[in-house]
Structure formats: structure tokens, C-alpha cells
Amino acid sequence: MEYRFLGRTGLKVSALCLGAMTLGREVDEAESRRILDRFVDAGGTFIDTADVYSRGGSEEVIGRWLAGRRRDDLVIATKVRGAMGDSPNQVGLSRKHILEAVDASLRRLGTDYIDLYQMHSWDSATPLDETLSTLQRLIESGKVRYIGASNYPAWGLQKAIDLSRQMGWEQFVSLQPLYNLLDRDIEMGLVDVCRNEGLGIITWSPLRGGWLSGKYRRGMDAPPEGTRIARSIGQNWSEAWDKYNNERTWRILDGVLATATEVGKTPAQVSLRWVLQRPGITAPIIGARTVEQLEENLGAVDWSLSSAQMEQLNRVSEPTLIYPYSSIRPRT
Numbered sequence: 001m002e003y004r005f006l007g008r009t010g011l012k013v014s015a016l017c018l019g020a021m022t023l024g025r026e027v028d029e030a031e032s033r034r035i036l037d038r039f040v041d042a043g044g045t046f047i048d049t050a051d052v053y054s055r056g057g058s059e060e061v062i063g064r065w066l067a068g069r070r071r072d073d074l075v076i077a078t079k080v081r082g083a084m085g086d087s088p089n090q091v092g093l094s095r096k097h098i099l100e101a102v103d104a105s106l107r108r109l110g111t112d113y114i115d116l117y118q119m120h121s122w123d124s125a126t127p128l129d130e131t132l133s134t135l136q137r138l139i140e141s142g143k144v145r146y147i148g149a150s151n152y153p154a155w156g157l158q159k160a161i162d163l164s165r166q167m168g169w170e171q172f173v174s175l176q177p178l179y180n181l182l183d184r185d186i187e188m189g190l191v192d193v194c195r196n197e198g199l200g201i202i203t204w205s206p207l208r209g210g211w212l213s214g215k216y217r218r219g220m221d222a223p224p225e226g227t228r229i230a231r232s233i234g235q236n237w238s239e240a241w242d243k244y245n246n247e248r249t250w251r252i253l254d255g256v257l258a259t260a261t262e263v264g265k266t267p268a269q270v271s272l273r274w275v276l277q278r279p280g281i282t283a284p285i286i287g288a289r290t291v292e293q294l295e296e297n298l299g300a301v302d303w304s305l306s307s308a309q310m311e312q313l314n315r316v317s318e319p320t321l322i323y324p325y326s327s328i329r330p331r332t
Contacts, residue, residue, distance in 0.1 A: 001043025002301050004282050006075075007173045008198030009146060011115070013046040013075050015276060015301055017202055018294075019285040020049040024057035027289050032061050034291050042298050046075045048176070048202070048285050050120055051101055052082035056108050063110035071111055077202075078105050079150060079176075081120030093123040093131040102143055117144040118176055121151035128156075128163055136169040148202075150176035154189035161197050172199060174282065179203035181212055181252050181271055181317045182244060188325045191280050200282035206275045207268055211244055211253075214260070214267030218250040248317075255316035259309050265299065272300035274313050 002015035023032040083091040223229040288294035
């Protein structure tokens, strides 16, 4: 396993982060424990969850498993923002909701501190200073060690950093955005903010729901049976299939398959490795429904794509820039 500093902090984390969204939901507790055990046995230290995953169920699974482990060997990250009840105050990033939510997460996780407490998405209804001052209180109390953001716009992330700096509060140390070969939008602003301000980037959906796993091939007119996208048909067909069923996607998948053959790795391992080698990335978040899936994902570390291979994948996945990024050119 590789280990990297989380942004500018002195905190080291494994270069693969285990995402726990499926634990206790798609994956029963026995298999969840096997996945967690195998991840740690492979050198993994970084585990990401959220209170809304199965309405606390994911945190509870981790908490029961964590009871048999040395807590300080692990970096546990969770998130707050989503609705955790029917009350109008059981959602968002208000002081009231955060203070209730952090205690509930600590209880479910069976721990007295959270290593990385992340704001799950931007909350336009709550004043930013209310959220950030509350997070400062949590750090001072010892309940939280570091704070991060997820699904923030670039301007909002920069505003939060600037306000924290101005007030002398602890700043966000990481961002958790969507990023993979198919979805490179964060390169239009967010990556620059993170690199300029020293935030680590922890990416969710690095295989884009299985699109980059090797199960999809040019010429298909529907997702393979049993895949996550196939299971979502009827619920969100347009997002799951139609959005990506286009020439750009098939061109990228062709490139991934060719590179995988060249290096003797699986398409999933190549796709994860590409994320790992991109500027500013700390760790992609890997999800697994079985130990076998986890095993394949673990094969993304301890080797490298060549500069030529990275450039080829960069080229086939180059996004179409929107204004004003399309008119910005680097100075020479």
C-alpha cells in the first residue's frame, strides 16, 4: 500500500480509501466485516462513510467492526448534511443539526473522535460563518480532528477557506468530489483551488458506477445484467445509461482496454491508477460489494502508468471546456 499526506496536513492516509456506502445495505454485515478486514490487512487505513448511508447503518457496521481494532491505527471519515429525520432541523449545515449529527455519528461509530468530518454538500440556506464556527468548536472540543468538504462549488470552497483564514479558524483540509476518466469537470476550477490552498482531493466514484470496470464494451445497447447501472434502470435510466452511452465514453473505454492489455492489468486497475497519478489527488474512494471486487481494486497500487500512457488516457478523455475556461490559455 502507498501512503500519502492529506493535503498540507501531517496526517498520512492510505492511497486507496475504502468507501462504506454499500456496507450494511447492499452488503450484509458478515461480508462487510470481511471487506474491512481485507482492506486493513492490505495496509489500508482510510475509511469513508456518511451518516445518511442507510440512515446510520453504515456507521453502525463500522462501529461494531472497529470495536475489535486499534482505533488510532485508522483514519475514519464521515459526513454531515443530508436528512436524518423528518424534522426541518434534521438536515443541512446549521449549528443545531451539526451538533446533533456529530454526537449521533460518534455514538454509531463507537468512538470519541472523528478523524475527518466532511460537509457532504454545499448548503445555501445556512450562513457559512455559522457552519464554520460550529466546526471550529468541534475541533476545540476534541470530537473532530480535521474538517473537509464534499460536492462544493469552487467559489464556495474558496470562500470557506478565506473566511476561516480571516477568522483564525481551522480550515478545510480536503475535498471529496466526483472524478474519474469520464467526469473531469473538477479540473475547471476546483483542482486549482485545492492545489493552491493545499487541500487533499479524495475522489468518489473513480470507476463511475462500473462504467470503467471493464464490463462495458463498444456496441452494447444496454448495461450488462447484474451491474449497478442495470439495477438502477427504471429508477434513473437517463442518468445511469443515456448520459454516458455516447462516442466519447466508448472512445475512453477503448483507450482503457488498450492500456490494460499493454500493462497486464485490469481496466478497473488502470482507471484507478490514472486517478492516483493525477495532480493533487490524495486517494480515490473504492467501493466493493465482495472481497473479490476489493481485491481487484487493491491491485491499483504499487505500480505506475508511464508518462506516455497517462498522456494517451488524458487525450482520449479530454473534456469539452465551457466558457470561460475555453478561452483561458496558459501564459508561455
